[in-house]
Amino acid sequence: MRKRALLSAVALSTALALSGCAAGASDGGSAKGGSTVTLTFLTFETPNLTAKYWDDAIARASAKVPGVTIKKLVAPSADPGAYAKQLAASGQLPDIMASVSPNGFAQAGQLASWTDAELTDFVSPHSNPINGKIYQLPYNTQPIPLVYYNKADFAQAGITGPPKTYAELLDDSSKLKADGITPFVVGGGGKDTWADMYPLIAAVGADTYKADPNWLAEKAAGKAKFTDPAFTKAVAKISDLAKKGYIDTAGLSRSYADTEQAFRDNKGAMYPMGSWFAASADARKPSFDIGVFPWPTDDGSLAVPAYTGGGPVVSSKAPDVDLAKKWALAFTLDKTSSDVSVKTDASIIAIKGYTPPTEVGPVYAQTVDLYQQAVKQNAIVNSFSVETGDGSMPAGLAGKTASGVADLISGKTNADHFSAFLDNEWAKATQ
Known part of the structure; x- marks a missing residue:
């Protein structure tokens, strides 16, 4: 990725x-x-x-x-x-x-x-x-991504635990923002444009892939489009988070390392990132305790993207x-x-x-426990754009997707235009 x-x-x-x-x-x-x-x-x-x-x-x-x-x-x-x-x-x-x-x-x-x-x-x-x-x-x-969160920020905003449904995630984000805390830390500046992808990967896993695990293979076979509601629903959620001010758009200029440090420096309460962050969290402990939860589905059922x-x-x-x-x-x-x-x-x-x-x-242990819970519940889904087998994205398209996500978060494009852009880029990549 x-x-x-x-x-x-x-x-x-x-x-x-x-x-x-x-x-x-x-x-x-x-x-x-x-x-x-x-x-x-x-x-x-x-x-x-x-x-x-x-x-x-x-x-x-x-x-x-x-x-x-x-x-x-x-x-x-x-x-x-x-x-x-x-x-x-x-x-x-x-x-x-x-x-x-x-x-x-x-x-x-x-x-x-x-x-x-x-x-x-x-x-x-x-x-x-x-x-x-x-x-x-x-x-x-690797689960890609999970949501790592600042337990102290949650407690300060009166949140007693991680959200189980997407509606609860929105409610928690509203409480955090009202308390002066940026809900999500997201980066992707310079050479690290890939780092802005994780909210979208999470949303696609919870919505599109949870409903249809083979959705991307169907896209590759010409049976689905990015502009279909099954995909645009997930995209619209990320656009909506940014419009509500739950994602700090200025953070898009940060490199991967600076984004990680921003979370460590308490610049935001939640950090959607691949499971590799757990090692950094354990090795270079911040001043607060870190918890982890999967990006919530609408109905509260478990879905963990992994590769x-x-x-x-x-x-x-x-x-x-x-x-x-x-x-x-x-x-x-x-x-x-x-x-x-x-x-x-x-x-x-x-x-x-x-x-x-x-x-x-402890953060690694929480990460593995969450992954094992998903395995037991048959709740593992693919990580969008990380797939490498049959039906995966054409070479080079993941990078263009990351650039489009930056425009989506910054408000330069919307869910419909972003999805149409992906359909067009897929067509060019497979000609």
Whole structure:
């Protein structure tokens, strides 16, 4: 879900030139015959997933797969997908890519698929298939989003607990605003336009996907439109929140990191964000207690958008595809790396037999409990625009959706125009 600004061809070349070898032996060709192979690995950095996180994980995986040199590439923002698309257009698609949606790349024959034998260690080995094949290792589950909230703000406004229905959410927002508290913290400035998407993703999950879990696949099949009431109802809710002053529109200029800090600094009571925020909340505790709840449905039934995937994808043109897959599996299945991912990015690891560290924090524990409740109640729905399998959004459309959401929140467009814009952009992307 995480997007980035476009770079020029010169910038792409510069980025590649500046990327260094993170682990392994000296540069070489194929590892076959005893020689070494150099494989490029595209990563991204966030306040949670730092350069050290990647370097340490790369070193551990490389120690398990001799004969490999990993040349680490770093995407210029927190979602490497758009950057990978640019690299592919210039003939520089990395050999291994972390958290890149396979949609578009797989259909173009640019990725190697995973076999059932290679997927035996995963809880959900057939998550997000494309034409019956799996292209991304399904190692991590993330609810995207949940609503993290300031318990002290709620108490100050006379709110005794999180809302159960959407009407209660509106009532709570009204009480917060009346007490001088901004209800929602939302950002999305600069290269982090993706960060404004979470209220919409939540509303689509609670309204559109709760009623019809296969709605986006139906859109892909030409059986539904964004301009249909099933979708525009959710869009209108976000527009309405902004019009009522429940979303601080000035916050749209904030970067992802600044938006997170704004919530931590008590600039608003509720923060719709992916579950990875739980790690930050536990590691850098603010002055108030944080709770978590799912975006409410109209009738109060539970709906939690979630995505299982996030693991590496491997280029079908890697200098040694088998070795690249072996290294990607070693990277993904490393217990220490999974433990670090839990602690630093609140990952819900989807590997068989995995046990998380015992010292997880209270916000992470609440997040996992809420996810498990949704699993038990069969209340998991897809996360709009995060899907990567059959019927998912065309490559690049999520970024345009994020730009449209900014206009929706700022009042530059309305629900009908925004939905028509998405239909038009989908048509252009699939011509």
